[in-house]
Amino acid sequence: MIETENISKTYRLGETKVRALRKVSLHIDDGEMVAIIGPSGSGKSTLLAILGCLDVPSKGIYRIDGQEVMRMNEGQLAAIRRKKIGFVFQQFNLLPRTSALENVMLPLYYCGISQRLRRTRAMEALERVGLTDRARSHPSQLSGGEQQRVAIARALVNEPAILLADEPTGNLDTHKGAEIVSIFQRLNQEAGQTVVYVTHDPFIARHTRRIISIQDGRIVRDEPVEHPLVAGTPRPDDILHEVSIDPVEDPEEAEA
Amino acid sequence: MNLFENFRIALRAISANKLRSGLTILGIVIGVAAVVALMSVGQGATSGITASVEGMGTNLVTVSGGRSFQFPGAASTAILYSDYEAILATVGKQAEVTPYFSGMTSVRNGDRTANATVTGVLPNYTSINSYTLSSGRQLNEEDNLQKDRVVLLGSSTAEDLFAGLNPIGREIQINGKAFKVVGVLEAKGSSGLSFQDDLVLIPLQTAYEVVFGAQAKSHGKNVVNGIALSVMDADQVDLVMTNVEFTLRREHGLTLTEDLPFTVSSQNQMLESLTNISGTLTTLLGAIAGISLLVGGIGIMNITLVSVRDRTREIGLRKAVGAPKGVILLQFLTETLTLSILGGVIGVLLGWGIAWGVSKAGLITTNVSSQVVILSLGMSTVVGLIFGIYPAYQAASLRPIEALKYE
Numbered sequence: 001m002i003e004t005e006n007i008s009k010t011y012r013l014g015e016t017k018v019r020a021l022r023k024v025s026l027h028i029d030d031g032e033m034v035a036i037i038g039p040s041g042s043g044k045s046t047l048l049a050i051l052g053c054l055d056v057p058s059k060g061i062y063r064i065d066g067q068e069v070m071r072m073n074e075g076q077l078a079a080i081r082r083k084k085i086g087f088v089f090q091q092f093n094l095l096p097r098t099s100a101l102e103n104v105m106l107p108l109y110y111c112g113i114s115q116r117l118r119r120t121r122a123m124e125a126l127e128r129v130g131l132t133d134r135a136r137s138h139p140s141q142l143s144g145g146e147q148q149r150v151a152i153a154r155a156l157v158n159e160p161a162i163l164l165a166d167e168p169t170g171n172l173d174t175h176k177g178a179e180i181v182s183i184f185q186r187l188n189q190e191a192g193q194t195v196v197y198v199t200h201d202p203f204i205a206r207h208t209r210r211i212i213s214i215q216d217g218r219i220v221r222d223e224p225v226e227h228p229l230v231a232g233t234p235r236p237d238d239i240l241h242e243v244s245i246d247p248v249e250d251p252e253e254a255e256a
Numbered sequence: 257m258n259l260f261e262n263f264r265i266a267l268r269a270i271s272a273n274k275l276r277s278g279l280t281i282l283g284i285v286i287g288v289a290a291v292v293a294l295m296s297v298g299q300g301a302t303s304g305i306t307a308s309v310e311g312m313g314t315n316l317v318t319v320s321g322g323r324s325f326q327f328p329g330a331a332s333t334a335i336l337y338s339d340y341e342a343i344l345a346t347v348g349k350q351a352e353v354t355p356y357f358s359g360m361t362s363v364r365n366g367d368r369t370a371n372a373t374v375t376g377v378l379p380n381y382t383s384i385n386s387y388t389l390s391s392g393r394q395l396n397e398e399d400n401l402q403k404d405r406v407v408l409l410g411s412s413t414a415e416d417l418f419a420g421l422n423p424i425g426r427e428i429q430i431n432g433k434a435f436k437v438v439g440v441l442e443a444k445g446s447s448g449l450s451f452q453d454d455l456v457l458i459p460l461q462t463a464y465e466v467v468f469g470a471q472a473k474s475h476g477k478n479v480v481n482g483i484a485l486s487v488m489d490a491d492q493v494d495l496v497m498t499n500v501e502f503t504l505r506r507e508h509g510l511t512l513t514e515d516l517p518f519t520v521s522s523q524n525q526m527l528e529s530l531t532n533i534s535g536t537l538t539t540l541l542g543a544i545a546g547i548s549l550l551v552g553g554i555g556i557m558n559i560t561l562v563s564v565r566d567r568t569r570e571i572g573l574r575k576a577v578g579a580p581k582g583v584i585l586l587q588f589l590t591e592t593l594t595l596s597i598l599g600g601v602i603g604v605l606l607g608w609g610i611a612w613g614v615s616k617a618g619l620i621t622t623n624v625s626s627q628v629v630i631l632s633l634g635m636s637t638v639v640g641l642i643f644g645i646y647p648a649y650q651a652a653s654l655r656p657i658e659a660l661k662y663e
Contacts, residue, residue, distance in 0.1 A: 049657045054657040079580075082579075089660070093569065158577075
């Protein structure tokens with residue numbers, strides 16, 4: 001279970017102060033499947049990085065399974081990332097010159113688990129993404145879709161409470177993208193895995209059961225999806241390729 | 257996560273960049289090899305010198321002339337045979353005393369010549385200077401009194417003149433006069449200085465009367481080049497030296513404040529100063545070599561910094577999947593330590609090889625001591641540790657989100 005209360009993130013980019021997130025409050029229950037959608041620069045990736053404990057908010061409260069993240073030191077944050085979170089990146093971020101299996105084993109390396117058990121669990125994770133036959137292949141020998149599936153297996157190997165993905169289909173074509181989304185759907189439906197992914201594509205977002213729209217660092221909409229699409233169905237004509245940008249008036253800026 | 261696995265990961269990272277790792281190691285290899293080779297040459301030289309000096313005899317005190325006694329004009333500072341007699345009278349109970357006179361003159365056997373000075377000695381010369389007889393007999397009192405033309409040869413000289421033949425009973429020419437070889441001395445040892453076995457010893461009186469004549473006289477008195485004393489009790493060396501000095505002042509009419517134109521020195525003093533000099537040289541050599549090791553260490557730091565930059569995304573990912581800071585730190589430290597220890601081991605082997613080569617080439621007998629090996633391995637490890645900490649700390653301190661964004 002994830003809870004945020006008025007989290008804000010401000011960082012400096014040279015002279016200017018960038019407000020990536022402004023007082024975002026949200027609540028995601030175990031077993032949910034959620035898409036965070038927004039145009040580029042809306043702060044959706046920043047939000048996901050904070051949810052994944054890769055970054056900390058400047059202000060606000062973030063609780064993961066009731067534990068308050070803001071109060072944690074670096075070591076405790078690392079432990080949360082290790083135990084509760086699986087993170088999938090747009091760029092896959094696999095270690096080169098290392099086999100798919102070893103890539104999947106990597107998070108377990110930091111958990112003090114024996115080599116043999118690591119191997120077994122990594123093979124199980126690869127099985128869940130249907131890649132047991134490519135365990136020995138190196139990333140350079142795998143297609144983009146396969147690489148992302150290895151990355152998902154790596155995110156799953158710790159049996160995390162939450163699976164987070166940042167534009168997981170961003171670097172893939174429609175067909176490969178659908179494969180990835182179908183894996184997320186299967187994990188959510190069959191194993192009750194909490195899945196949260198960020199996308200800029202409304203079509204990809206429609207495969208979840210809840211869409212949170214972010215713009216200019218604020219949640220502008222948070223609504224359930226009546227009929228989630230099944231991965232593999234062609235893109236309906238009425239769904240745009242990119243989320244439309246309709247400027248929202250900023251009360252803080254209006255004040256200033 | 258354990259050390260062995262950390263080491264395996266380090267090896268993999270090192271072998272992934274063979275050229276870069278090789279060049280890094282090279283700096284350490286050269287540094288360590290230089291330390292090992294130079295220090296062992298220095299230590300070899302030191303122990304060679306020490307052995308030579310110790311070979312001259314223990315508790316040895318020598319009286320040698322000052323600046324100018326070799327020149328007939330300044331003969332007032334020559335050590336006289338009568339000085340020997342006076343010293344013998346003073347300290348004869350505490351020490352064995354022997355005078356000697358040596359000079360350059362031709363020594364030949366047919367057309368073979370020897371590279372040696374001819375020394376006129378008393379029979380106790382050999383025992384005081386710790387020479388032992390190899391064959392034949394020693395010179396004796398009789399030879400001296402009768403000014404016999406007999407000669408005792410050092411092992412090198414015997415080899416030079418007779419090339420392996422037994423010299424006993426044969427004749428050699430000294431200053432054109434025939435001398436009979438009565439004995440050959442045992443070689444004193446092969447360490448460093450070989451001049452100790454280049455010896456042509458004849459009875460002192462024979463030297464005065466038959467060989468050197470006027471060359472060995474000052475104002476009509478027989479002179480000596482030096483007087484050697486072998487003190488029986490090591491504790492009395494200082495006392496004997498004081499007495500010898502006092503006697504010399506009395507004999508030459510010098511007051512206590514005047515400069516003594518002779519040098520009275522003990523073998524220990526000589527050993528001490530020689531050991532000091534060569535020890536300083538060894539340290540100096542080691543320090544110069546240490547500088548190259550330092551440069552090697554900076555090379556390691558440079559490469560590790562580049563490697564951290566190159567692998568920023570990897571570090572970000574490792575942190576994203578939950579690697580604690582300490583583990584990342586340890587991983588990079590293991591990498592630099594592996595590099596520097598590997599370089600250290602190769603360097604020790606190379607330095608050892610160089611030292612062995614120097615010995616084989618007959619330049620100097622080198623001595624690769626375990627201290628030098630431990631010292632240089634320790635130094636390379638410390639260098640790796642010190643120069644590895646900064647880049648490792650940098651890597652470990654990266655925020656995962658920033659490291660992942662790094663292009």
